[in-house]
Amino acid sequence: MAKTLTTILSLLFIWTTSNKPIHEPHFLESPIPWDRIDTAEYISSFPSTTTESDFALYILKDQKGEPLFFYSALTTPVCIDNICKPVDIEIYWDLVGQYIGLAIDPEKPLTKYDHEVWVEEDYEKLHALLQNKHSILNRKSLDNLYDLQANREDTIRFNGQEVDAITGATKKEIKAHIIDGALYSCYAVWQIAHGPVRDSIRSFIDSTFDQIQWLKFLYSENREYQYKGLQNLSDTALHDHAARIIEVLPQSKPVARTYALKKLPIPFWQNAAFVQGVYSNMGVYDVFSNTILINKLSIAEPIGLLETSKHISHLTKNQLTKYLSFIRPEMPHYEPIVGNLKDAFSTSNYRYKYLLESFMD
C-alpha cells in the first residue's frame, strides 16, 4: 500500500514539475525573478474564443508553495481562409489574472504570413499590445481589422488622417496595436490572454485563497493585489489593519481607492487616527476619492475637517462649496481651519479662491 502511494506521489511530483516552464520569458512584468518558480500545478483548462482550442492553465509556485504566477503554454493553429499556421507562445498572468509576460521557444519563433521570422521589435510590440486590456482588438471584429490591413478602397480621410469607417478609429491607432503581417496572431493571442482564462483565474483564487492570502495581498507592493485584498478581507480584518490601509491608499489606483473609501464601514470614520491618516493625504489623491472624503466629513471625526483645510487648493468648486458648508464657529479646530483657509487665499493661485473670499466675508 505504502509503495503504491509512493509511486502515485512520485508520478504526481513528476507530472507537476514536468510542466514547469523551461523557456525564460522574453518579458515578465514582475519583481519576482523567474527562477524562483519551483513547481507548476495544473488547475483547469480554458477555452479560446478564437481558435477553438482548449489550453491547460497552471499555477506556478516557489519552493515554499507560495503562488507566484499563472501560466499556460499555447500551441494553436491560427487560420485565415483555411490556411493555418501554428503559433507557439507561453503566457504569464499575475495572481489576479493580468497578463504580465510571454516566452517563446527559440526553436519555434513566431512567423508572419510571408514566413518572415519575428524580430525582437515585434515581440516588444506584442507584449505592449497584450498589456493593454482596453485594446481596440476587444471591440473590433476580426473582419473589420482584416479590411483595414487590406488597404480597403473605401477608406476615407478625416481630419487629415485615414479613418476606419466603422468606429472612427484611425488607421494609425490600429496600426499601433498590430504587428504588420501578423494581424491574426496578434488578434488570437490577445483574445486568449484576455478571454475566458481570466474567469478561470478569478474562479480559482476566489475559491482557494483565504483571509491569510488576502492579507498578504494587502501587504503586497503590487497595487492590483492590494485592491484584491481590500475587496476580499473581512471588516474585522480591515479594522485590524487600518494602519496598512492608510499606507496603501496613496499608492492605489483611483478605482481601488474609491472602492475602499466607499466600502469602509462607519467605525473607520469614527477613529480619529484613521481619519487623520487618510485625510492628510488628500493632496495626492484623485478627484473622485476626494469627493468621497468630502462627503464623509458629515460622519468623520472633526480632525478630517482640519486635515482637509490643509489641501484646499486640491478641491474642485463643488468640493470646496460642500466643505465650506461644514465649517461652523463652534466646531473643534475652527481657528486653525480658518487660518489654513486664509493662507490658501493669500498665497495660492487657486482657481476658486473667490469662493474662499466670499466665505471669509
Added chain:
Amino acid sequence: MIRFLAFVYALTIPWLIQSQTSYLLEAEAFLDPGGWSVDPQFVQQMGSPYLMAHGMGRPVQDARTEFKVDQHGSYHVWVRTKDWAPGPWESPGRFIIYIDSIEHLVTPVPEWNWVYLDQYELAEGLVSISLRDVTGFNARCDAIYLSTDSVTPPIDYDALQVWRQAKHREPLAPEVEKTYDLVITGGGIAGCAAAIAAAEQGLEVALIHDRPVLGGNASSEIRVHTLGIYGKFERILRKIDTEHYPNGSAEAIRDQEKRDSNMHQYANLDIFLNWRAYDAVSKDSIIQYVDARHTSSGERIRFKSNLFLDSTGDGWIGYWAGAEYSYGRESVYKYGEKWPEWGELWSPEVGDNLVMGSSILWQTTLLDSATSFTEVPWAMDVARDHMATAGEWYWEFSRSDMHQIRDGEEIRDHLLRAIFGSFYNAKQDTSHSNYALEWVSYLLGKRESRRLMGDHIFTFNDVTELRKFKDSVVMEIREVDVHFQKQLDDEKQPDFLSTALFYKTSKYYIPYRSLYSRNIKNLFMAGRNFSCSHVGLGGPRVMRTTGQMGAAVGYAASLCKRFDVFPRAIYHSYLDQYMSLIEERQWLRP
C-alpha cells in the same frame, strides 16, 4: 429702415419692457446677434438663454440692438455675464460693450453675476447697444440692465427670476394656449420618431425643441452618428437617422437637411423650433400642461394635452411633473448587474453619482499654408501636455462631484478648455502648422442624466438573459458599452478622456413598460431618459435604438387616443392591438 423696425420692436414686444427709470435688455433678444450664438442649454441653472461668442479663437461679429429711452437721465448700467475660466490670467470671456458711442470693456467675474459698468447720461430717443467680442473664446452676455436707481439687480436664482418677471411685466401664466393630442418635448431622434409615428396615425402633435434644428445628438450642431438597428421601425427611422460617418463629420449637415425635410411633411405635426419647455404641472398624477418659452423672443405658450412624451434626454417633463426617476450608478446588488471582468468600473459595490459623461465633438481642417493659434493659458490646467488635432466620442467628461444637468455649463466649459488647450499643444509641433480649427460644438452631447422610472426598469440582466417580453417593442443587437473616465484606471490620463467597456450580445429586447412613467399616468418617455438602470442604459442609449422607443411611443399614443386611455392601459388591455399595429406599420412602403 432698421431704425424704424427697431422702434416698432421696442414699442411692441413684451421682452423689452421699460419702466420710467429702468430698462432690462435680454441679450438673446438683440435685433442682430451678429456672430454671437444663442445658448439656451443652461436656462434651468442660470436663469436665461444668453449670447455667447463662440469664435474658436477668432472674435465673432458684433451683436447689436437698439432701445428707446423715454426719459433723459443718468443711468447706472450692469451687464450679467460670467468668467467661464476663472484663474490667474486674463479672462477669455472679456468683451466690449458700446452704448451709442461710449465704449466699456467688460471683465467678467466668476459665476453668473451683474458687472457694474458706470453711470451714463442718456438722452431721450433711440440708444444703440453693441457687444464686441475681444478674444473669440466664448464671452457671454445674458442681459444688460440700465436704471436711474443704483440698486444692483438680484443675484440669487429665485430672486432673479421673480425680479425678471416683474421687469418684463409677465403674467404668471402664458397667455397663449394650444391643445394637442400628443405633446412631445425634445426633438432628438426619439422625439422625431414619435412625432412621425403619431402624426401618421392622425394625431395632432406638437413637437417642442429648444434648438433651430432637429436631431439632438445626431443634429448638425452636435454630430454624433446614429448607431443600432432599426427594429420594426426602419421606414420611420430612415427619414431621420444618419450615415455612418466619423463622429463630428460635416456630413451631418447633409443628414440634417434630410431630417428637416422629412419632418415637415406632416400637416398635423406642429414643430416649435427654438422653444424650450420650462415647466410641467400635474394634478392627481396627470400632467395638465407644459409651458415653453421662445429662446430668443421670450414669448410663452402653454401646451395642453391628454398625453405627453418626455424625450428631453434630461427627463425635465417628468422631473417637473413629479415622476419618479433615478440618477447615478446603482449598487451592483440592487439589480444584480455584475460583470466580474470589470468589477467596480462596470457596476460598483456601493452606488454613487458617477454617470457616463458628456462630449463635445470638434473638427480640424488642413490648410494649404501654416496658420497660428493663439495662446490659451486659461486652458492649460485642463489640457496639460495633451495634444490633439481631432476629437472623438472618448472626449468625454464626468466626475462624481458634478451633476450632468446641474453642472452642465461647467462640464461644457471644461471640455472647451480641453479642446482649445490640446489643440494649442498640437500647434506647437511644426507638423501641425497647417491645421486649423474648423468646427467645435458648443452644445453638450450628453449620454446619461435622469432616468425616469416605468413599470419595467430595463437592466443589464434583460440583456444577459436575452429576455423576451410579450410587449417587446424595441430590439437591439449592438454591444452594451458602459463608459468610465480613464483617470479612474490610470491617474496619469487627462480627465476629459474615457474608455468604453463592451459587452457583446445577441439580440435583446426592451418592453413597452419601460416607455411610460410608473407614477405619472399620462407620461411617456423615450430616449436616454427611458426607464432603465445605469448599466441598462449602456446599450440602448444609441440613437437608432432610442428612435425605436420614440416610434413605439407614437403608435401607443395613437391607441391611447382611440380608446381614450392612459399609456398603462395599452399594456394591460390593448396589447394585441398595439403589437399588431406595430407589425402592420413596419411593412408599409416608404
